Structures are given as structure tokens and as C-alpha cells.
Amino acid sequence: MASSIPFQDLNLPPYPTSPSSLTQSPIIVPNMEPNLETFHEEMPLIIPDPQFSRNIDSAPLAQEPNQDRRVFDRRSSQLVRMNNLTLEEQRVLREDVRRTKMLFDSLRISVSSEQDELFREGNEEGRSRIRGDLKAYSTMKNKGLWLNRDKRVVGSIPGIEIGDVFLSRIELQVLGLHGQIQAGIDFVPANQSTDGEPVATSIVVNEGFKDDQDLGKEIIYCGQGNQISNQRMEGGNLALQTSYDREVEIRVIRGFKYEGSETAKIYVYDGLYIITEIWLDIGRSGYQVYKFQLERVENQARTGTRAFRFTEDVKNAPQSILSPDISMGKERLFPISLFNDVDNDCGPMHYKYISTTIFPSTVNLFLDEDFGCGCVDGCFDNCSCCWNNGGNFPYDFRGVLIRGKPVIYECGQGCMCPPTCRNRASQNGLTKQFQVFKSGDTDSWGVRSLDLIKSGHFVCEFAGEVVTRAQAREMSINRDLLIDGKLFGDKWKEWGDLSRAVDDYVIPTYPPSQPLDFMIDLSKFRNLASYMRHENNELVANVMVQKVLYSHHNIFYPHLMLFALENIPPCRELILDYKDV
Structure with a gap:
């Protein structure tokens, strides 16, 4: 050297x-x-x-x-x-x-x-x-x-x-x-x-x-x-x-x-x-x-600013857009286009799109009514949902993730707060325009945003059909279509970690969570996240998984919500840290 x-x-x-x-x-x-x-x-x-x-x-x-x-x-x-x-x-x-x-x-x-x-x-x-x-x-x-x-x-x-x-x-x-x-x-x-x-x-x-x-x-x-x-x-x-x-x-x-x-x-x-x-x-x-x-x-x-202009070229290239919306309207605010200028593959159009996870009917997805808050105009400090999250909200008033937690309890059906409440940041669907595209470099599908995603902002849910491990062992499908929940990293610990700058900072341990002991079956139902590139490399990952509970309170079956780890410019591929083996 x-x-x-x-x-x-x-x-x-x-x-x-x-x-x-x-x-x-x-x-x-x-x-x-x-x-x-x-x-x-x-x-x-x-x-x-x-x-x-x-x-x-x-x-x-x-x-x-x-x-x-x-x-x-x-x-x-x-x-x-x-x-x-x-x-x-x-x-x-x-x-x-x-x-x-x-x-x-x-x-x-x-x-x-x-x-x-x-x-x-x-x-x-x-x-x-x-x-x-x-x-x-x-x-x-x-x-x-x-x-x-x-x-x-x-x-x-x-x-x-x-x-x-x-x-x-x-x-x-x-x-x-x-x-x-x-x-x-x-x-x-x-x-x-x-x-x-x-x-x-x-x-x-x-x-x-x-x-x-x-x-x-x-x-x-x-x-x-x-x-x-x-x-x-x-x-x-x-x-x-x-x-x-x-x-x-x-x-x-x-x-x-x-x-x-x-x-x-x-x-x-x-x-x-x-x-x-x-x-x-x-x-x-x-x-x-x-x-x-x-x-x-x-x-x-190529220059980074060109990417901001390139998004307009992508939006105006109808010959390469195989579908204007593979979600078929299930993503209420923004359609998800399918883009391929490499070959004639249109694989994502063959799957049923879902906007949220399908949980197995064999598990008890209970909803504890005692967790509900009575906030009318949106949640503030000291409400019951705040204390359910350890005494402080994980999101700011813009819905930006302040710090990662083992699990986040968002406001649910038993709460009186409106959909705009900051503690419902991941429930309201996509906030950016995304595109599933065919990469000529890897000859595989990937996901990119046509807008800037700022760090800490919600991206989407990793949705599919959840199955127990016992069910997975009995399934006769391609094992590549089964995603092991245990292999998602703990990147949430890094987001909001102020230990190097704040002397008395400690990584949150409450609310406690459990290891993900289930599989996600992608053989029939999928959403945007299933096309993100998985890397066993934390350096290139720019989105992370955060466990969230809102539709039920079974801690063993949380929603897997994805948040941006950094400012992601338009047309940069979204990459998820997944310890694939």
C-alpha cells in the first residue's frame, strides 16, 4: 500500500x-x-x-x-x-x-x-x-x-x-x-x-x-x-x-x-x-x-442530474412500457408501470398484484382494542399509541421515520385518529411513482422510482402470501419463490442510531419483537417489492425492512414495511439487504 x-x-x-x-x-x-x-x-x-x-x-x-x-x-x-x-x-x-x-x-x-x-x-x-x-x-x-x-x-x-x-x-x-x-x-x-x-x-x-x-x-x-x-x-x-x-x-x-x-x-x-x-x-x-x-x-x-431529466424520457417512451399499471388500480395514488427496452419478457403481468400482505387463516390475527387511541385530529405525545411505542412516536408529523424500532405499533381500526395521522405513515399506500423495469446489465427485473425518495421516507410494503414453515414444507413450488422472513437484516437498528453523536443514546429495545418465523410465497400474489434486487451486501442496500403492526397485533406476523436508508435519486435501482442463502 x-x-x-x-x-x-x-x-x-x-x-x-x-x-x-x-x-x-x-x-x-x-x-x-x-x-x-x-x-x-x-x-x-x-x-x-x-x-x-x-x-x-x-x-x-x-x-x-x-x-x-x-x-x-x-x-x-x-x-x-x-x-x-x-x-x-x-x-x-x-x-x-x-x-x-x-x-x-x-x-x-x-x-x-x-x-x-x-x-x-x-x-x-x-x-x-x-x-x-x-x-x-x-x-x-x-x-x-x-x-x-x-x-x-x-x-x-x-x-x-x-x-x-x-x-x-x-x-x-x-x-x-x-x-x-x-x-x-x-x-x-x-x-x-x-x-x-x-x-x-x-x-x-x-x-x-x-x-x-x-x-x-x-x-x-x-x-x-x-x-x-x-x-x-x-x-x-x-x-x-x-x-x-x-x-x-x-x-x-x-x-x-x-x-x-x-x-x-x-x-x-x-x-x-x-x-x-x-x-x-x-x-x-x-x-x-x-x-x-x-x-x-x-x-x-452518467451525471446524476441527467437522471432527473431521464425520468421524463422514461415516462414518454410508450414503446417500452408494457403496462401502464401492473397494480390494476390497487395502488390508489400512483400507478406502477412496467418498462422493458431489453427483450420481450413481460413476466410481472402474469401475477396477481396485491397492495398488502395476505396472512394465513390458520393463525390468530387478534386486534387488542386496548391499544386504540381516542385522538380525533391526529396523535400527539402522551396518547396511548405513543406509549405503546415506548413513549415516543417513531414518525415525525410528515410521516418520516425518526428512528427504527424492533416493531412499530401504528394506529389501527380501534383508533379514532384520521388516515392523515402521523402514526399511520405506512398504511396509505405509495407516495411516489415507481416502475418495474428490465435491467440489461443483470438480465433481471428491478424497481426504480421516477421521483426522489428522501431518507427515512416510506417506500412500500413487502407483500405476498404468508405461509407457516409447516405449510412451506408441503408446497411443491420453486423454492426461489419462497422468501424466508428470517433472512431480512436488522438495518432498522442503524436508522436513527445517534450513539456516535449523543453520549446517552441507546438503541430502542421496546416494543419487543420476535424473530420472523414464516415464509412469503410469491408464486401467485406479489407486489412492487418482490421485484427489488436482493443483495447479501449491506453496503449497496438503500432500503430496509421495519416491522409494523396495525391491522392486527400478533407480534409473530408483522407487516414488513420498507423505508429509504438514504436519499435515492430518480431511476436509481432500489436494493434490499437480504441474506439470501
């Missing part, structure tokens, strides 16, 4: 001229085609020290043991690149990112839920709303849980994939993807650089500047400035100039408006670009602006 080598100490080409005198228009810097192959050959490969990256439970990536957390108050100026990682190293780093994102989301949702409670109760403290993402940001910073704080990564950040979605700029900083909350250019300032020149590492585009032009593979990026005076070749602009001269690749994050996030915007990581041209121009404001032309580095996955 290679050792970590500072980027500044590498044999880089010298900075040729001072940019302070560059004032001509339109071209102020020669347009040199970047030699990416040579660039990568000249740069030694930087990978993390194994003694740090292996132990993901005790510290963030590359934080030294017992290191004073105050070093994270100021970002390191050390620039490193991490390339050619082994599969094990990639796995560890992806796990670092996944756990950090999950912790951030859990903190954000938990704080927002507490604020909603205070606000609805009329508490004066609740009237000065605290943004959940800001609280998560400060808590994780104080605990030293930010990633890539001890170094600045040039190029791709291992563990962050093209297409990953973030709900705020703050989250970008927590992960080290972009270290500026407001500025569009992230760079090492000249006074922190060993050779006295700033170097840019990432930009955020589509932030509303009139002079920006985003053509996908090509971007015309307007430089840093207040647009009320001529821009200067300094700060972020000078850093981009240095990155151009040294052919340093730039991470590009695109931001655009999207309702539902706390900032009414979302951000998508779209990969690496190289600056190919710089010139000074007159902007729409009438003042001089620097413009930077960036071109996307070849041989990368």
Missing part, C-alpha cells in the same frame, strides 16, 4: 505568469488541451493509511487515535489524491460515507421533529425554529465526525458516488465534498499553500448566476464576485486559474430547486471536470466577469 504524500510536494509544473495583469478580452489564457493521461501518470497515487480506514467505528477516516478534535476547527491545507483503491478499501470508505450520511440525516430529522413538537404545543422556544441540518452540522463538528477534515482530496472522494443526492450545502461540507457553505468555489487559499498559490478543488453550479451556462458535458462557469463591480483575479478565481494551469480536475456539484428540502434546493454530485479555457467578458450585469469553460472527464458514470 502506498503511503500518503502531500500534493504540494509533487513535481508539478511551475506557475508560469502572474494573473494580476490579465485584463484583456475575450481570451486571457492560452487554451491548452489537458493531457489527462500524463497528468495521472505523473501524480503518485494517494491512499489512506490502513490503520485509520479499517476502524470505522472509533474515528472518522484518517483521524489519528486520540487526536484532539479541535484540529477540525480549521481545515487542513494538505492536498492528496486517492486512486486505485482495492475493493476492500473502497468498501470501507463507502461505509464511512454511508454511516456519516445516515447519522447526519438521523440528527436532522430528530431535531426537526423536536422543533415541530415545540411549535405545535405553542412553546415559545419552538417559535424560533432551529434548522435540523444546522444542528446536525454543529453536533457532528463538535464530535469530530466530519469526513476528510484532516486533508483535502483532489479529484474523486472515495465513498461518494456520482449521482449521490444531498439536501443542503451543509451536508457537502460535513462529507468534505465541498467545504464552503455559501461560496461556489472551494479552494486552498494562497496563505495555506506551500508554494503560495491557491488551488481549487470543487465548484457548485446552477446557483442562480445569470452568466452561467450548463450544457451537461460542458459548463461555462461565472467567476467569483458580487456582480455589482468588475471581478478580480483573486480568491476563488485565482484558484481556478491555478487549477487550469496545473490541469487539476474539479469536482462539480449541481444545485437546483426542489421542494421538500429545508433549503428548497437539492445538490447532486456529477463527477470530475477539467478547465479548458478562461476569458474575461462583460456579464449581463454590465460588469466584467471571468468565465471558466469546463469539460467533463471521459469514462465516468
Whole structure:
């Protein structure tokens, strides 16, 4: 394994001229085609020290043991690149990112839920709303849980994939993807650089500047400035100039408006670009602006923002849609289309679609009336259904899962609360538009959403015909059509786990549950979830199983409800952690 080598100490080409005198228009810097192959050959490969990256439970990536957390108050100026990682190293780093994102989301949702409670109760403290993402940001910073704080990564950040979605700029900083909350250019300032020149590492585009032009593979990026005076070749602009001269690749994050996030915007990581041209121009404001032309580095996955546009292409491709709704109206709010542009297979149309699980008539599915609440306008703290869940609701007022539990008791037939009650989050059917599609890569069926699914949100039920193990032994069907309930993972323990950030946090053990001792028969009846890809790999899983009781209270036969473990962008395949054997 290679050792970590500072980027500044590498044999880089010298900075040729001072940019302070560059004032001509339109071209102020020669347009040199970047030699990416040579660039990568000249740069030694930087990978993390194994003694740090292996132990993901005790510290963030590359934080030294017992290191004073105050070093994270100021970002390191050390620039490193991490390339050619082994599969094990990639796995560890992806796990670092996944756990950090999950912790951030859990903190954000938990704080927002507490604020909603205070606000609805009329508490004066609740009237000065605290943004959940800001609280998560400060808590994780104080605990030293930010990633890539001890170094600045040039190029791709291992563990962050093209297409990953973030709900705020703050989250970008927590992960080290972009270290500026407001500025569009992230760079090492000249006074922190060993050779006295700033170097840019990432930009955020589509932030509303009139002079920006985003053509996908090509971007015309307007430089840093207040647009009320001529821009200067300094700060972020000078850093981009240095990155151009040294052919340093730039991470590009695109931001655009999207309702539902706390900032009414979302951000998508779209990969690496190289600056190919710089010139000074007159902007729409009438003042001089620097413009930077960036071109996307070849041989990368397609951009994440393209997926948002691709959904429209999918919706408007009738020749590949075998059925506009395989649920035949059983999913009340959204149809489920069947898409196949690979072959003529239309297998999912041969099964009877069900929207909820069919339980065996041989078991006692009793409903304890003492569990019912008398809430009329929806459940609040201290109602009987709240105490049935251990004294706190698992969902916030938007129906988002705050923390996983061994089992959740939702409001049922004996409750007086309306269908819109927050404690009925998984009972009202699909909240997004889904599609069953044929994958050309795996030659199998999969499931994708045509909308963004935010972390903690309900996806669907894993529905089929439940049979006892005794019944399963007598069945003469293909064993691949029997799903063993015991093999679903315990990912619910991770969702809402704040133990790394909150000293007195304990994983919920109440209400208690029992192991799933039944099988799900998919030979006749199915729903959307049966077409999700199963992986015995917790790293790639983006949905989890949460046991829920509402239609009955037999703890041995819960509903298996699926929730999103992360922000799932449109057209990304939904993958379920299932220990298939």
C-alpha cells in the first residue's frame, strides 16, 4: 500500500505568469488541451493509511487515535489524491460515507421533529425554529465526525458516488465534498499553500448566476464576485486559474430547486471536470466577469442530474412500457408501470398484484382494542399509541421515520385518529411513482422510482402470501419463490442510531419483537417489492425492512414495511439487504 504524500510536494509544473495583469478580452489564457493521461501518470497515487480506514467505528477516516478534535476547527491545507483503491478499501470508505450520511440525516430529522413538537404545543422556544441540518452540522463538528477534515482530496472522494443526492450545502461540507457553505468555489487559499498559490478543488453550479451556462458535458462557469463591480483575479478565481494551469480536475456539484428540502434546493454530485479555457467578458450585469469553460472527464458514470431529466424520457417512451399499471388500480395514488427496452419478457403481468400482505387463516390475527387511541385530529405525545411505542412516536408529523424500532405499533381500526395521522405513515399506500423495469446489465427485473425518495421516507410494503414453515414444507413450488422472513437484516437498528453523536443514546429495545418465523410465497400474489434486487451486501442496500403492526397485533406476523436508508435519486435501482442463502 502506498503511503500518503502531500500534493504540494509533487513535481508539478511551475506557475508560469502572474494573473494580476490579465485584463484583456475575450481570451486571457492560452487554451491548452489537458493531457489527462500524463497528468495521472505523473501524480503518485494517494491512499489512506490502513490503520485509520479499517476502524470505522472509533474515528472518522484518517483521524489519528486520540487526536484532539479541535484540529477540525480549521481545515487542513494538505492536498492528496486517492486512486486505485482495492475493493476492500473502497468498501470501507463507502461505509464511512454511508454511516456519516445516515447519522447526519438521523440528527436532522430528530431535531426537526423536536422543533415541530415545540411549535405545535405553542412553546415559545419552538417559535424560533432551529434548522435540523444546522444542528446536525454543529453536533457532528463538535464530535469530530466530519469526513476528510484532516486533508483535502483532489479529484474523486472515495465513498461518494456520482449521482449521490444531498439536501443542503451543509451536508457537502460535513462529507468534505465541498467545504464552503455559501461560496461556489472551494479552494486552498494562497496563505495555506506551500508554494503560495491557491488551488481549487470543487465548484457548485446552477446557483442562480445569470452568466452561467450548463450544457451537461460542458459548463461555462461565472467567476467569483458580487456582480455589482468588475471581478478580480483573486480568491476563488485565482484558484481556478491555478487549477487550469496545473490541469487539476474539479469536482462539480449541481444545485437546483426542489421542494421538500429545508433549503428548497437539492445538490447532486456529477463527477470530475477539467478547465479548458478562461476569458474575461462583460456579464449581463454590465460588469466584467471571468468565465471558466469546463469539460467533463471521459469514462465516468452518467451525471446524476441527467437522471432527473431521464425520468421524463422514461415516462414518454410508450414503446417500452408494457403496462401502464401492473397494480390494476390497487395502488390508489400512483400507478406502477412496467418498462422493458431489453427483450420481450413481460413476466410481472402474469401475477396477481396485491397492495398488502395476505396472512394465513390458520393463525390468530387478534386486534387488542386496548391499544386504540381516542385522538380525533391526529396523535400527539402522551396518547396511548405513543406509549405503546415506548413513549415516543417513531414518525415525525410528515410521516418520516425518526428512528427504527424492533416493531412499530401504528394506529389501527380501534383508533379514532384520521388516515392523515402521523402514526399511520405506512398504511396509505405509495407516495411516489415507481416502475418495474428490465435491467440489461443483470438480465433481471428491478424497481426504480421516477421521483426522489428522501431518507427515512416510506417506500412500500413487502407483500405476498404468508405461509407457516409447516405449510412451506408441503408446497411443491420453486423454492426461489419462497422468501424466508428470517433472512431480512436488522438495518432498522442503524436508522436513527445517534450513539456516535449523543453520549446517552441507546438503541430502542421496546416494543419487543420476535424473530420472523414464516415464509412469503410469491408464486401467485406479489407486489412492487418482490421485484427489488436482493443483495447479501449491506453496503449497496438503500432500503430496509421495519416491522409494523396495525391491522392486527400478533407480534409473530408483522407487516414488513420498507423505508429509504438514504436519499435515492430518480431511476436509481432500489436494493434490499437480504441474506439470501
